[in-house]
Amino acid sequence: IFSDPGLVNTVNRYQGAASQKGLRTLARISENKYLFRLENVALKYLNQFLPTTLFTAKEKLLGFSFTPPIFLGFLIPFAYGIYQLVQKREIRKLLLISTLLALPSMLSGSIVSLNRLVLFFPIVVFIISYGLGKLKKPLLVVTIVLVFFQLVLTTFDIKSREGERYGRYFGDIKEHTER
Numbered sequence: 001i002f003s004d005p006g007l008v009n010t011v012n013r014y015q016g017a018a019s020q021k022g023l024r025t026l027a028r029i030s031e032n033k034y035l036f037r038l039e040n041v042a043l044k045y046l047n048q049f050l051p052t053t054l055f056t057a058k059e060k061l062l063g064f065s066f067t068p069p070i071f072l073g074f075l076i077p078f079a080y081g082i083y084q085l086v087q088k089r090e091i092r093k094l095l096l097i098s099t100l101l102a103l104p105s106m107l108s109g110s111i112v113s114l115n116r117l118v119l120f121f122p123i124v125v126f127i128i129s130y131g132l133g134k135l136k137k138p139l140l141v142v143t144i145v146l147v148f149f150q151l152v153l154t155t156f157d158i159k160s161r162e163g164e165r166y167g168r169y170f171g172d173i174k175e176h177t178e179r
Helices: 005-020 024-030 033-047 051-055 072-086 089-106 114-134 137-170
Strands: none
Touching (some): 005 024, 005 033, 051 072, 051 114, 072 114, 072 137, 089 114
16 A cells, blocks of 8 residues: 555655755655555545535546435435434444445545445435434425425436436446446
8 A cells, every 4th residue: 555656656746845845854754655645544534424425416426427326405304313313322333333334435546436335325324314203393394395306306307418428428338337
């Protein structure tokens, strides 16, 4: 892992830029391949659980789809469910341990691989379900309206544009492998 030429080149570039500014000693301490790799792993780990990853089309499923992994309307019960679950000490430990299910996604070449993050999906569904069960009626109605609205938009988008996106992205390829 640490002998990766790309990693060594990046660290050398950072150290060279810092030494030009007269911070050579500080750069050797703060910009080395071990710290750089640790920062990269921390960045990948945190990106797996960001709401933008889970609830928006920022990351593409199969690399081309515009449909988000989870509808944005479920963000309200997710946030409320996570808030309620973190209050319980035993559940907090289980949630922390369950983040290990994101390791396959972290080991991919990209920052987030939704195809591999699907292992963590049952945990997200559990949190959303728990949040839905605990929501008060006004927020539940807002959630239902948002999910229904997004469902209609997504259905229209898939019917009218997803085939075109697929053709533009993959061409005539019928079998998919992760890049």
